Amino acid sequence: MSNFLRNTWYAVGWSSEITGDLFSRTLLNESILIYRLPDGSPVALDNRCPHRFAPLDCGKLLADGVVQCGYHGLKFDRTGHCIANPMGKGKVPSRTKVRSYPIIERHQLLWIWMGHPDAADPASIPDYSYITDDSLDQANIGNYLRVQANYQLIIDNLMDLTHVGILHEGSLGNESMLAGQLELVESGNDVCANLWMPQSEAPPYLRNRGPIIDQWLDMRWTCPSSLSLNIGGTASGEPIERPSNFNAIHILTPETEYSTHYFYGTHGRLNPDDTIEQMRKLQTHAFLEEDLPMIEKCAAMMGPTQDFWASKPILLESDAAAVRSRRILDRAIAQEAASTCVAHTTE
Ligand code: FES
Ligand SMILES: [Fe+2]
Structure with missing residues (x-):
């Protein structure tokens, strides 16, 4: 594969x-x-x-x-x-x-083009412009993990944030989030999975807004594997300023068919007193202790090829954005394979 x-x-x-x-x-x-x-x-x-x-x-x-x-x-x-x-x-x-x-x-990251060099257009580098040099005191960046799973399984995880209420219960989420409304928005090569959770219990990182709040988790995926999550919440009934100025960075790069480089971080503050170190701990704990073990176990259960469609997954309503992203990526890979504009050999 x-x-x-x-x-x-x-x-x-x-x-x-x-x-x-x-x-x-x-x-x-x-x-x-x-x-x-x-x-x-x-x-x-x-x-x-x-x-x-x-x-x-x-x-x-x-x-x-x-x-x-x-x-x-x-x-x-x-x-x-x-x-x-x-x-x-x-x-x-x-x-x-x-x-x-x-x-x-660009944006505190090094971006490489693995295809035909003549097609490398710097304008198509994914947009993380909210990480400006002037705002580095707001940036929890430089975090890296290697994941023993195909990169598309991690995109599936990030594009279906209904798992926050179950897998991250007590750390990032709670059961009340399961009633959230998922909106899928597609534009060009981007798919947005916006989870709106009115009148839901505040997770620990938003508790200073009140026990019951209106909150959102808005994920944007840019083909093939760059994601950005906007997080926010307000006391129920108060005016909503969406998007917030707090973003979580999730960037995936395939190492092999079965392993992935995961670059992650946050930018901005959810609460004025939050420290960069707190943000790093919260995000690292959630991924390292909760997402990563589950994703790696799912990958192992899929067998040696980790072939998603051949594994005949049951698709739920909440999978819509993840499946949409897979379809766009599969189509782009197929189109590229059919074209001659790929450098397979040493230039
Ligand atoms: S292997 Fe590099 S110079 Fe011989
Ligand atoms: Fe997660």
Whole structure:
């Protein structure tokens, strides 16, 4: 099973993860080397040396932004071309190069394009512009988890927030949220799953609004795997300012068909006294202790292929947004596979 869209931007790491050293991460089954040039700009190359396939992140980053393989010493520049061979007479065969990938730093994340480089349009990087440099004191970012499950299972989890009343009972949710009204809004490549819960019991993080409040969880999914959740609530009967200025960041990047990089965080404050550390703890607890074990167990129960449709799931009303997202993503993957604009080979 291979269900990856290639002509799209994926988050490969937080800006804070890529410092002055060689760093690697596997995306879409490919090991990618990431580092910064002396001026700070990021570079992404195939992490496999074309000589004897040594991982380049086991080599050295030289002062001029050149990478030297740690096995026999070939040197590669930022474009992936081999510029020096320290052995013998120093001859470099003409096809000695590694693939380079477009990579752009935006909104405290590094975004990589795994498809055809000519199609890489920076304007299509998912919009997390609410994380501005001036608002970093409001940002709980830089959080990362690896999940042993296909990325679409995590999208399913995030696009059906009715699970908050059951799986997160006592931490993020309660049973009164199960009566929420789900609205599905589709625009272009985005699907919004808006859960409106009037006259429901306040969860711990909104308790200062009163015991019974009008609250919402509005999730936006951008194809293929970037999500943003707007959270808010007001005392019942008070004017509603929707959206609130509090957002939860959920960005997923496939590592393999069976594992996912999960970049998460929050931006803004639900209550004036909330600290960034409290937000980090709340979000990490909910995902690490509640969502992640359940998603990984579901993945294991689906068997070795984790093939969703072949597993013949029962579909409930509350699955509408998750299924809509799956249909859009499946269609985009099928269209891409049918086109010739995919780089399968070394450029
Ligand atoms: S494996 Fe890289 S130079 Fe030999
Ligand atoms: Fe959850």
